[in-house]
Amino acid sequence: EIVLTQSPGTLSLSPGERATLSCRSSQSVRNNYLAWYQQKPGQAPRLLIYGASSRATGIPDRFSGSGSGTDFILTISRLEPEDFAVYYCQQYGNSRTFGQGTKVEIK
């Protein structure tokens, strides 16, 4: 099973700052089949990024994904108040697994 490890566990930032979230895989992710989701309290996750770097429909361009192989990054260029949430990565190259999540909280 592919294990995804996200870091940091919690990121404390202020609105307007840049957020950089990491997702590291225990094996190379086939075809860079990696997605990112945002989850707010009491809500279902929302797809942000697929294929490591393609934004889902309706996702603002302040969200960007990068990386390949075993190391992937989600960047939020300038945090808006609504961006404070938990973020998960998911690989779909070999079965399906999720990372444990990174919480982005207001500093």
Next chain:
Amino acid sequence: QLHLQESGPGLVKPSETLSLICSVSGDSITSNNYYWGWIRQPPGKGLEWIGTVYNSGDTFYNPSLKSRLTMSVDTSRNQFSLNLSSVTAADTAIYYCARPLTNHYFDLWGRGTLVTVSS
């Protein structure tokens, strides 16, 4: 616009079978060759993929749950279902139904339903 809604008992006894249904509205469950899936989230914890089912009945299960899991599609009712047998407290979670686009990433989610395993 496609919409997913989970339904089922909120409380299940240990050793019994957890059964949930996801109702699809806004389009036929068989259109566009969509796949359908389930994901769960223990309270305060992360996400776990449970499995995926195709209209033909083909299934793809999480290996850690495979021995207890059955998923199916009911095209006449525009629904798909999840059955998880021999449940324990560790199966307590919010269960989401979702659509894995091209059987890959999940682009559409239901609101989720909390299932508690307790006597």
